[in-house]
Amino acid sequence: MFTIGDFARHGRVSVRMLRHYDATGLLRPARVDPANGYRHYTASQLSRLNRIIALKELGFTLQQVRDIVDEKVDAGELRGMLRLRRAELEDAVATANARLAQVEARLRAIESEGHMPTHDVVLKSVPSVRVAELTATAASYEPEDISPVIGPLYDELFRRLEAAGITPTGPGIATYEDVPDGDGRVLVHAAVQVSAPLQDGDVHVHDLPPLAQAATLVHHGSMDAVLPTAQTLTHWIDTHDYHPSGYPRELTLECPENPDAWVTELQTPVTRFSPAGA
Helix, strand or coil, X not given: CEEHHHHHXXXXXXXXXXXXXXXXXXXXXXXXXXXXXXXXXXXXXXXHHHHHHHHXXXXXXXXXXXXXXXXXXXXXXXXXXXXXXXXXXXXXXXXHHXXXXXXXXXXXHHHCCCCCCCCCCEEEEECCEEEEEEEEEECCCCHHHHHHHHHHHHHHHHHHHHHHCCXXXXXXXXXXXECCCCCCCXXXXXXXXXXXXXXXXCCEEEEECCEEEEEEEEEECCHHHCHHHHHHHHHHHHHCCEEECCCCEEEEEECCCCHHHCEEEEXXXXXXXXXXXX
16 A cells, blocks of 8 residues: 555555545545554555546536546547547637737738838729628627638638539638727628629628728738738728728638638728818
8 A cells, every 4th residue: 555645656646636536435545554543545546546547637517537437427528528529629629729820920021021021012903893791790800800700701602602603713701890889890701703693681782882091001911810811901001191091801822722822912991191271
């Protein structure tokens, strides 16, 4: 037998944790000395300890851990619990990776201040195009709020187009605008060019108005990393005496499976700044 200290070392846990497991009935010592109350454990109890630690690290509650290790949960139910927890962990990893991408984008924006070339900005008119469009609401303009909305929105748009027998004839165009009540939410418009009659219903087909003048800049890579490019365009607009005259658009030029290979043209409608009294 092992003293509680020795067992803790072999199990790579703390003595305090073993005392807690004893108090909650999760892992009782094999023997307690009646004279001094010292706890003693056997090597065979390491397997139960390993299961407890593994299940805890998967995020199960102590009651769930107890039910599992005491075999109160059958194999089918356990598989379901583990699959659910795996999905939760995968979602958490995806969320953490998205946050990391945004931190890296902010860092690149800071590092590139004053260094990103602005000569690639093109001032041009954008013609009217006919698009099929779906709209949803995001909590804010932050990428972690936009991305979970626009991806599924495009998936649903293409599903409805296929069901309606409408074939896209050009690239996707994403636009964003403030919700009218001013609470910070954003209307996300996922659109794709089509040649089809104007219609509402399952697929809303309408003519996207032209832009008389737009400052444009091509972004290469995932839209999660668009911040430095977008802010370069913003600096160009400001330093060339223009100001935005409408909501920006994102024209998808290339959209392969790997987001790092995406090519997107950022389009911001602008007008020349006129000083007061001019």
